[in-house]
Amino acid sequence: MNVARPLPLVLICVAMFGFGFLLVPLYSVFCEWAGINGKTAGAYQESTTDVKIEDRIVKIQFISNHNANLRWPFKPAEEQVSVKIGERRQVMFVVTNPTNLPVVAQAVPSVSPSEAAPFLHKIECFCFQQQELFAGEKKAMPLVFFIDSDLPEHIKKLTLSYTLFDVTPAVDEKLVQR
Amino acid sequence: MLQNVRILSVLFALFPAIAWSEWEVNMTRGVTDTSAAVFDLHMIVFYICVAISVVVFGVMFWSIYHHRKSKGAESHPFHESTSIEILWTIVPTIILIIILVPATKTLVESYDTSESDMDIQVTGYQWKWRYKYIGQDVDFFSVMTTPSDEIYNKADKNPNYLLEVDNPLVVPINKKIRFLFTSNDVIHAWWVPALALKKDAIPGFINESFTKINKPGIYRGQCAELCGKDHGFMPIVIKAVPEEEYIAWLDERKSLKEKEASASQKDWTMEELMAKGEQVYNKSCSACHQPTGVGLPPVFPALKGSAIALGPMDDHLDIVFNGKSGTGMSGFGEQLSAVDLAAVVTYERNAWGNNVGDILLPADVEKMKGGK
Amino acid sequence: MTTQVADVEHGHENGHGPATGITRWLFTTNHKDIGTMYLIFSLVMLFIGGSMAFVIRAELFQPGLQLVEPAFFNQMITMHGLIMVFGAVMPAFVGLANWMIPMMIGAPDMALPRLNNLSFWILPFAFTMMMSTLFMDGGGPNFGWTFYAPLSTTYAPPSTTFFILAIHMMGASSIMGAINVVVTIVNMRAPGMTYMKMPMFCWTWLITAFLLIAVMPVLAGVVTMMLMDIHFGTSFFDAGGGGDPVLFQHVFWFFGHPEVYIMILPSFGVVSEVIPTFARKKLFGYHSMVYAIVAIAVLSFVVWAHHMFTVGMPLAGEIFFMYTTMLIAVPTGVKIFNWVSTMFRGSMTFETPMLYAIAFVILFTIGGLSGIMLALAPVDFVYHDTYFVVAHFHYVLVPGAIFGIFAAVYYWLPKWSGKMYDESLAKFHFWVSFIGLNLTFFPMHFVGLAGMPRRIPDYPLQFADFNMIVSIGAFMFGTSQLIFVYVLIKTLRSGEKAPQRPWEGAEGLEWTVPSPAPYHTFATPPKVD
Incomplete structure (x- = not known):
């Protein structure tokens, strides 16, 4: 006669509950790998081999947004640049805090078409850290990047979008909890 | 009389035979190559589905009609046939493949990422x-x-x-x-x-x-x-x-x-701002705060006699410009021009018995809009 | 498979019957009492969820806002979905499982009777809590039953915390119920009742129970993440903190798609019991039926993203989910063909359970075919989030789940109550429901194709005529359920006495015990050859 005890079934439940949470890191790994949502990887790790510069030229568009709670004027200095594959390029994003309070913001990058996302390498980016601006402060924030030679041939133009999110309240909340 | 007309019109609405020709019952063919391809695919699959249901329901209704006990039908005790079961696993699979070929083609076409104009x-x-x-x-x-x-x-x-x-x-x-x-x-x-x-x-x-x-x-x-x-x-x-x-x-x-930019540099008078402000108010604000400024409390507060409309100018502009988080008040700073913002703030401070008497100049709003 | 009962000695009473008064229901561990409570609870929820559908359809009767404000309308659509899914359909199936599984496999009771009591008594509290949010400041949940972030996190009303807790409780209740079913079926089958001799209803419930155990914890996980985002400063679903709102949809639908099968598989089981009985012929292709259910259950884990074709997936993802979704049509088709073959060359009569079962096959097939259309990603770019989708899932859930439940109730009511229902009244209930249902949901296909988005409180004028028809159909369908209540009351009060086996073609252990089924059945297990 078969004997099934409830305990293994309960363990399955616990495991599946854990699996729900496991989906979070799995998903971000998968996204970074496949470029889903145009998510880009973190800072590019300098390799010892030199990156070869090719003649192929790609257009890069920059667009900027900000989330509902943030009212910072935020604009790329140039809306579109053409770069050679492998060429390092610096572009600036200009941001102003028009309010009379210090505000902390986080920029979230997204690339379209998303299949290009894994081939955009950022060496330096203001999105790596949270940005704090004092009341009325104006700041030019740099982005240094290059395009990988593995970028699929048919992609001639890609768009890099930054959305600024107000993270001031979130930071405060953490302070309150401590 | 009016009552009769109303009843008649309700009856008409219930039996809208006249409107029949205008009833849309299907997807539009659209105006792009993709939409035409999608429409064709939709129709192909629709007809395949109709065909499947005609066959399945046909057999079913035939059995319901002929194999009923009241007609003296005897039950035949067959209940398994491997060959027929394999057949109706394979045939639907083939039909699905036939559907998937054009579907995949249309999908790939809609993902054409070649350069745009x-x-x-x-x-x-x-x-x-x-x-x-x-x-x-x-x-x-x-x-x-x-x-x-x-x-x-x-x-x-x-x-x-x-x-x-x-x-x-x-x-x-x-x-x-x-x-x-x-x-x-x-x-x-x-x-x-x-x-x-x-x-x-x-x-x-x-x-x-x-x-x-x-x-x-x-x-x-x-x-x-x-x-x-x-x-x-x-x-x-x-x-x-x-x-x-x-x-x-x-x-x-x-x-x-450019016109907007030059307009905001002009010296506006109280009368001009009030006239303009009334237009802007009725378009952008009156749905919630009501044309008479009394609002719909508690969700949409009154502006008439409100502490903000009668308080310091900066705070008033701030709430119109940036909105108030956690409420239905969204910011209008990006949506409205400097002139509109200045006019509507001026209007709110000086209409419906509010009487602060000050005016907000578009040039001042322009500074807030991005500090050029 | 043949189930013949060798031992007729079963079913004798153990000497003690039910306790009296309220304590009978509060402390009962009897599977029949608990089954009854589940079914009554589900009926109450059906009427509450249905009255919300009344509000929705009344507002949509004509263009313009007449009765409710958009904010309240959104709460109604959310609550209607949640109550129907978690309050009406799922408890009804657990109720049927409680009543029938022990009687079908020849067991004296469920394997874990105290857990059984607990899993029922959580439900009234969970739903009271969830519905109380409607009266709270800021209103109840207003983000649709799929509660997509960030509308359900950053932009949600404060009452969302109560909603999360209520979902946790419902999930716990479902998981306990499912564990109970698995343990009962695995351990407590009568001697000789092998898996491949089990009635289809038990098979479908066994698979359903495994699905529940696998996905309800995932739902619990996703609402826990929401709770943490709202109160503890995490950002699972907030892009500003490194999260992703699309992740919510992936995790939700990883639960959500198997959930759809949780709501339909037990109905498959019921129909597979009812059709052979009234066709007086064995179920065609028992083995392929079992394999089909297992195939559907396994496939349901790899199709979830077909609910999200428009979120911007890479091409490979769209193709993968389109193909796997289409694949589900194959086992589902096998089931439908088997039911039709069971009717073919049978000797059919059309009592009310059979009418519901036939309506189930027809209407579920229509819903399944529109499902094939929706599975095609490029066309889904147009169908997605329109009334075509609303029509589709109501066609699979109302005639699917609800008609399956009606078929089961009419089929087994004589066994439960010991009395026959009024056949002509029940047929009247069927026909009014059938016409009302089609009047409600069929025109939704048209407005959806013509371009009406779902979840809107007001619509452009070209959709007005069909919406009025839909509303009239909905009022008819809703009101006709009062007939059902009347049939039930009439049966219990003045139904004729039912014989032990009221249906000529019925087979199975449940028909070998007297009607009404005694409080304790199969105290000594029957022997099945």
């Missing part, structure tokens, strides 16, 4: 759309214009009820357009049936879609993802025009911007 950034806001023509310095909001009297049945509804906006998206025909979707707050979905295009606008991320419109015309759509209270009231209107007309429109749009 122009790019438009579409941003969803609660509850309006913002269109930005990348590289053109043209950027505007598109808000539904259906008056609340029509929504609340106090006035007759016009034919474009709920599908009309102040600034339609104007695009040229026969040009490959790349749309980049994102959102300012929650997830929205931008949908125009005539383009067979629906894409989610997700806060923080961008999505892209392509279209090429073949026929000039006005095409209307709606937000398709539940995005809060006024999800049903953020339509999309696209005006597709020949290229020359589009270029003319673009120039006009740019000169409008």
Whole structure:
């Protein structure tokens, strides 16, 4: 006669509950790998081999947004640049805090078409850290990047979008909890 | 008499035989190559489904009719046949493959990421759309214009009820357009049936879609993802025009911007601002705060006699410009011009018995708008 | 498979019957009492969820806002979905499982009777809590039953915390119920009752129970993440903190798609019991039926993203989910063909359970075919989030789940109550429901194709005519359920006495015990050859 005890079934439940949470890191790994949502990887790790510069030229568009709670004027200095594959390029994003309070913001990058996302390498980016601006402060924030030679041939133009999110309240909340 | 007319009209609405010819029962063929392909695919699959159901229901109704006990049918005790079961596993699989071939083809075509002629950034806001023509310095909001009297049945509804906006998206025909979707707050979905295009606008991320419109015309759509209270009231209107007309429109749009800029440098008088402010107020504010400024408390506070409208100018401008988080008050700083903002703030401070007496000059608002 | 009962000695009473008064229901561990409570609870929820559908359809009767404000309308659509899914359909199936599984496999009771009591008594509290949010400041949940972030996190009303807790409780209740079913079926089958001799209803419930155990914890996980985002400063679904709102949809639909099968598989089981009985013929292709259910259950884990074709997936993702979704049509088709073959060359009569079963096959097939259309990603770019989708899932859930439940209730009511229902009244209930249902949901296909988005409180004028028809159909369908209540009351009060086996063609252990089924059945297990 078969004997099934409830305990293994309960363990399955616990495991599946854990699996729900496991989906979070799995998903971000998968996204970074496949470029889903145009998510880009973190800072590019300098390799010892030199990156070869090719003649192929790609257009890069920059667009900027900000989330509902943030009212910072935020604009790329140039809306579109053409770069050679492998060429390092610096572009600036200009941001102003028009309010009379210090505000902390986080920029979230997204690339379209998303299949290009894994081939955009950022060496330096203001999105790596949270940005704090004092009341009325104006700041030019740099982005240094290059395009990988593995970028699929048919992609001639890609768009890099930054959305600024107000993270001031979130930071405060953490302070309150401590 | 009036009562009779009303009853008659209700009866008419119940039996709308006359309107039958106008009833839409199917998808539109649309005005792009993709939408035509999607429509054809839809019809193919529809007919296959009809054929399947005719066969299945045919056998079933035949059995129901002939194999009923009341007609003396005897039960035949067969209950297994491996060959027939394999057959009806394989045949549906083949049908599915037949459907999947054109479906995959259409899908791959709609993912054609070759270079576009122009790019438009579409941003969803609660509850309006913002269109930005990348590289053109043209950027505007598109808000539904259906008056609340029509929504609340106090006035007759016009034919474009709920599908009309102040600034339609104007695009040229026969040009490959790349749309980049994102959102300012929650997830929205931008949908125009005539383009067979629906894409989610997700806060923080961008999505892209392509279209090429073949026929000039006005095409209307709606937000398709539940995005809060006024999800049903953020339509999309696209005006597709020949290229020359589009270029003319673009120039006009740019000169409008310059005109606005020069208007804000002008010295405005109290009377001018009040007149302008009343227009802006009735268009952008009166739905919630009511034309008489009494609001609909507790959700929408009164402006008449309110501490903000009678308090310091800076605070008043701040709330109009930036909104108030956690309430229904959204910021109008990006949506309205400096002149409109100055006028509406001035109006709120000096209308319906509010009597602060000061005025806000457009030039001051301009400073706040981005500090040029 | 033949189930013949060798031992007729079963079913004798153990000497103690039910306790009296309220304590009988509060402390009962009897599977029949608990089954009854589940079924009554589900009926109450059906009427509450249905009255919300009334509000929705009344507002949509004509264009313009007449009765409710958009904010309240959104709460109604959300609550209607949640109550129907978690309050009406799922508890009804657990109720049927409680009543029938022990009687079908020849067991004296469920394997874990105290757990059984607990899993029922959580439900009234969970739903009271969830519905109380409607009266709270800021209103109840207003983000649709799919509660997509960030509308359900950053932009949600304060009452969302109560909603999350209520979902946790419902999930716990479902998991306990499912564990109970698995343990009962695995351990407590009568001697000789092998897996491949088990009635189809038990098979479908066994698979359903495994699905529940696998996915309800995932739902619990996703609402826990929401709770943490709202109150503890994490950002699973907030892009500003490194999260992703699309992740929410992936995790939700990883639960959500198997959930759809949780709501339909037990109905498959019921129909597979009812059709052979009234066709007086064995179920065609028992083995392939079992394999089909297992195939559907396994496939349901790899199709979830077909609910999200428009979120901007890469091409490969769209193709993968389109193909796997289409694949589900194959086992589902096998089931439908088997039911039709069971009717073919049978000797059919059309009592009310059979009418519901036939309506189930027809209408579920229609819903399944529109499902094939929706599975095609490029066309789904148009169908997605329109009334075509609303029509589709109501066609699979109302005639699917609800008609399956009606068929089961009419089929087994004589066994439960010992009395026959009024056949002509029940047929009247069927026909009014059938016409009302089609009047409600069929025109939704048209408005959806013509371009009406779902979840809107007001619509452009070209959709007005069909919406009025839909509303009239909905009022008819809703009101006709009062007939059902009347049939039930009439049966209990003045039904004729039912014989032990009221249906000529019925087979199975449940028909070998007297009607009404005694409080304790199969105290000594029957022997099945």
